[in-house]
Amino acid sequence: MDQQEQPAAPVKKSLFNIRQDHLSLLALIEENDGVLDDEMQAALQLSEEDFKEKAISYGFLIRKLDAESDTIAAEIKRLQGLKQRADNRAELFRKTLDEGMKQFGYDKIDSELLKISYRKSNPVELSETFLDDILQFTTVSMKIVEGMEDKAADAGINEDILQLLDLKPSASKTRVGDALKQGVKVPGASIVEKKNLQIR
Template sequence: MKLYEIAEQYQNIADLLNNPEFSDNDDVITALKDVQDDFDHKVQQIVFLAKNIESEIEPIDVEIKRLQAMKKARQNHGERLKTYLKQNLQATGIHKVDCGLFKVAYRETEQSAVEIDEDLFLANNLREDFVTVKITPNKTAIKQALKDGEDV
């Protein structure tokens, strides 16, 4: 029997005890005690089940960490192999290898941008060909102008 069914039975019997006709009936009192025992037993079983489920969480977490570490190790190993291959392709000057099932190609890429400290650069450099100016609307001023009735 399910816990909610036992609770329903308990409530029905308790309602009978509230009725003056059955309040002193020993059979009803005994039935209530029996249902209370069933309820207590069912609660105990549910608590045991919950604790059992909770006890499974830590080993699962440990296994997740183990698998994540294994995944990271495999990723790192793959990256090291790619770096190893790249270094040896650079060293030999060979840029393409046809292996039958796949092709390996390597090429040098040029640096696409220069990283600089913008504040330091702007403080020391005002050449127009090195600087771009971005014009953006001043939303605060536009809002104030609309409030003042100006045509924007």
């Protein structure tokens, strides 16, 4: 019986199930930051010769990379949790310092190593129902650009295809702010003045 046909003993993600040339190819791809040159692209392709053996090798290689991806994802999640906790603690101290500065009448504190001050900003604020309050009186739709009907038809795009797409309107705070500065009354929008605590 051919060696490939013999039942294999269970192996836990063993590198012995991956051909050495495939491991070398993976190392080259990683060294090249995932960019394939013509030689690597050719080596990556599977041929009919020894296809079953190569397919099994690829399968174990994919399983190995999936496991690495899961490990990285878990580490990212752990680091994101640490970052969130650090952000929360920093915000707690920033809020406490801000309240103290205002309570005792300080606009600025200087030392040889640290400067605490306020930076003024004028952000645009939108009400929570800003979009809904406007969209309830409107309809939003798409149409094929005038003059491009024939090209759209050649590409298989028609009004029925457009109906399959969801449009999600969003507000541009930049344009809203420009309108407010020009005196346009925009319901649910306003420019507010804020003093942001900064530490340098």
